[in-house]
Amino acid sequence: MLKIKTFVSGMLSNNTYLLFSGTSKPRRKGILIDPTGCFDAVNNFIDKESIEIIAVFLTHGHFDHVLDVPKWQNRGIKVFAHPKEMFNLNSNRTVQMLKALGLPNILINEELTEKKYVFDDIIIDVIHTPGHTEGSCCFVVEDNIFSGDTLFFKSFGRTDFPDGDFDKIKKSLIKLFTYSDLDYKVYPGHEEVSSLYFEKTHNPILMYF
Numbered sequence: 001m002l003k004i005k006t007f008v009s010g011m012l013s014n015n016t017y018l019l020f021s022g023t024s025k026p027r028r029k030g031i032l033i034d035p036t037g038c039f040d041a042v043n044n045f046i047d048k049e050s051i052e053i054i055a056v057f058l059t060h061g062h063f064d065h066v067l068d069v070p071k072w073q074n075r076g077i078k079v080f081a082h083p084k085e086m087f088n089l090n091s092n093r094t095v096q097m098l099k100a101l102g103l104p105n106i107l108i109n110e111e112l113t114e115k116k117y118v119f120d121d122i123i124i125d126v127i128h129t130p131g132h133t134e135g136s137c138c139f140v141v142e143d144n145i146f147s148g149d150t151l152f153f154k155s156f157g158r159t160d161f162p163d164g165d166f167d168k169i170k171k172s173l174i175k176l177f178t179y180s181d182l183d184y185k186v187y188p189g190h191e192e193v194s195s196l197y198f199e200k201t202h203n204p205i206l207m208y209f
């Protein structure tokens, strides 16, 4: 059974998610989504729970979502992100923020495409959802959707960035809303958890359809 631990950090209240298996193996495997500003807290938790981090997945490359990524990459952990996010990972803003923390630039080790990534009993179904950024992705894991800055509780991501596009985020959300086989919980990049069913009936983007 999948377990999800949320770490909130920074002035923008970013959510870092740790996915791990609930089974009591001697050494459990964990996957981080958008690790940022909580490196010590995550380390304390994984030490206590005997979890080994095996991959980092990025919903997109904006600086506020990635500030711990070089620290995990330094440990040899692979970073999975959409190739179009090199635009944001290499942006002045991200590079300067990392530099101020004494950290190197981020590399993508595995370029995400729309498919299922299998890590033992954790299966991540990647959906490319451009709009907030060109390479934004959402991750479906069992009945949970990690939506980055694409879908929020009664809201959706900004599209006024250089690679943002309102028509694309609208299309991406329509695509996401077709997931209806399960009662999906939505774990966004900021703020509180929602559900896909609730957003289908309450999200303001529907007013623009």
Ligand SMILES: [Zn+2]
Pocket (backbone or CB within 6 Å): 060, 062, 132, 149
């Ligand atoms: Zn963003």
